[in-house]
Amino acid sequence: MFLYAAPAILISGYASPVGNRPLALQWLSLMDPARYMLLISRGMVLENLPLSVALQQSWPMAFIGFGLLGIAGLFVRRAL
DSSP states (O other): OHHHHHHHHHHTTSSSOGGGSOHHHHHHHTTOHHHHHHHHHHHHHHSOOOHHHHHHHHHHHHHHHHHHHHHHHHHHHHHO
């Protein structure tokens, strides 16, 4: 977990904005669900984020979740 969580939090934009990072890390952060959750939670608490914008930011999290669920299912099926 430490090998995933620490880099995921660092590239999510929690410590510094994603736009200040090199282009390769900006592209890599698009695959990090923590980035989208951070945008939604920060926007709702601090910036009065409209629901439509929150839904636009939540579909990538759903896409990543369904993709990882499919991959995990394949690993479990192979192990059984």
